[in-house]
Amino acid sequence: MKVVTRMELGDCMVLKLMLASMAAFAVRAAPVVALPQSKNFVAGSAGEMEMKPAPIEPSWIVAGAPVARIAEHSRGQDDAALTALWDCTAGEFRWYFGWDETVMILEGEVHITTEDGVERMLNAGDVAYFAGGTWATWRIDRYLRKVAFCRKPFPKPLTMAYRLRNLVRQGGTQGLAA
Structure with a gap:
């Protein structure tokens, strides 16, 4: 009869987590319907994109009467x-x-205040990241135009599985938050 050591048990758990994360990724990455070949590459001029009304939730407005519009480029x-x-x-x-x-x-400037009090002005050419599940106050003095790259965050258990997998791959050289 073989005695299972803690190390072997830990390796088994890591393997199970890695397999679960790979399976979840494969399910998430698999397209439901195959898109036509032309959808694999999307390009166009920002000036030719049709801007549609995208009203800001009225209870979120602090001052003024901002009017927002959006044009979806790709999904x-x-x-x-x-x-x-x-x-x-x-x-x-x-x-x-x-x-x-x-x-x-792309154009204009915006004064950002995050929920933890960080203040920053963004101008044309600046790039910024906002984590999902957070709030920020935007003050636009004239006009603002931006391109937004949005991504749904992975569920927390899957995120932890990826981090654990990376930790194992790197031999423990970085923590779980890496």
Whole structure:
């Protein structure tokens, strides 16, 4: 009869977590319906994209009467990623980021205050990241135009499984938060 050591048991658990994370990734990455070949590459001029109204939730508006519009550029086959062009007139509002969002300011400037008090002004050419599940206050003095790259965050257990997998791959050289 073989005695199972703690190390072997730990290796087994790591293997199970890795397999579960790979299976979850495969399910998430598998397209539900095959898209036509032309959808595998999307390109176009920002000036030709049709901007549609994207009203800001009225209870989020702090000052002014900001008017926002959006044009969806592309969406991932698994609906977990989205790229869009967004613009807004002057005003101040709180914004809830339901997805992770990276923005690049194309035109104008915006004064950002995060929920933990960090203040920053973003100008044309600046890139910023906002974690999903957070709030920030946006103050636009004139006009703002940005491109937004949005991604649905993985569920926490799956995120921890990926981090654990990376920790094992790197031989413990980085912590779980890496």
